[in-house]
Amino acid sequence: MKHLITLAACAALLTACSPGKPAAPKAGEPKFNTDLPMTEFMGHFVDPAAFMYWKGSGTMIDEQGEHDLSPTTDEGWDVLVTGATMLMEAGNALQLPGRARAPEADWNKYAQMLTDRAIIARAAAEKHDKQAVFDEGGKVYEVCVACHEQFVIQPDIKANGPAKGDPLPTIPDDKKK
Numbered sequence: 553m554k555h556l557i558t559l560a561a562c563a564a565l566l567t568a569c570s571p572g573k574p575a576a577p578k579a580g581e582p583k584f585n586t587d588l589p590m591t592e593f594m595g596h597f598v599d600p601a602a603f604m605y606w607k608g609s610g611t612m613i614d615e616q617g618e619h620d621l622s623p624t625t626d627e628g629w630d631v632l633v634t635g636a637t638m639l640m641e642a643g644n645a646l647q648l649p650g651r652a653r654a655p656e657a658d659w660n661k662y663a664q665m666l667t668d669r670a671i672i673a674r675a676a677a678e679k680h681d682k683q684a685v686f687d688e689g690g691k692v693y694e695v696c697v698a699c700h701e702q703f704v705i706q707p708d709i710k711a712n713g714p715a716k717g718d719p720l721p722t723i724p725d726d727k728k729k
């Protein structure tokens with residue numbers, strides 16, 4: 553009986569109850585715009601944020617010898633803090649309804665790892681700790697690679713068959729024909 557009543561209520565408010573489509577938020581409720589395609593979100597938010605951080609760590613070797621890429625001014629270190637801050641929030645934004653991809657448990661796990669590691673990376677930059685910035689920047693990179701492996705590279709392999717050439721990792725046994 554209870555079900556019948558619910559059904560009747562749904563019929564009356566058809567749009568609000570239609571499965572899959574969340575009801576439009578009422579005035580004053582949170583509303584998220586996730587219109588940006590993932591490529592734009594990555595290319596114009598996540599990637600620049602990561603490079604703000606990575607560019608200020610490690611060393612570069614050229615004809616003149618080895619150069620420390622670490623910032624030398626407070627403003628320089630602040631760029632790394634900003635990059636890490638953006639990555640922390642990117643991990644949150646990746647999990648918004650409409651943005652997360654299936655299987656969502658895995659997607660959210662990588663997004664949360666991005667935030668968790670960016671928090672540690674941020675603290676390293678705030679301390680101006682060169683070695684920690686290098687190490688933590690590497691751990692952030694591992695999350696990018698792990699998520700891309702599952703959500704970009706594997707679907708690509710499935711769609712296009714075995715990869716040709718080297719850049720892609722070897723195909724797991726269960727995907728081999």
Ligand code: HEC
Binds near residue numbers: 660
């Ligand atoms: C939660 C999963 C996830 C994480 C974490 C993630 N990415 Fe991505 N990234 C994707 C997906 C999915 C795409 C492919 C977008 C598509 O094809 O729709 C992508 C694509 C990209 C692209 C290509 C954009 C283009 O224009 O084609 C870049 C660059 C990129 N990611 C950088 C990064 C960097 C740097 C990090 C880590 C700091 C990172 N991503 C972390 C899921 C992720």
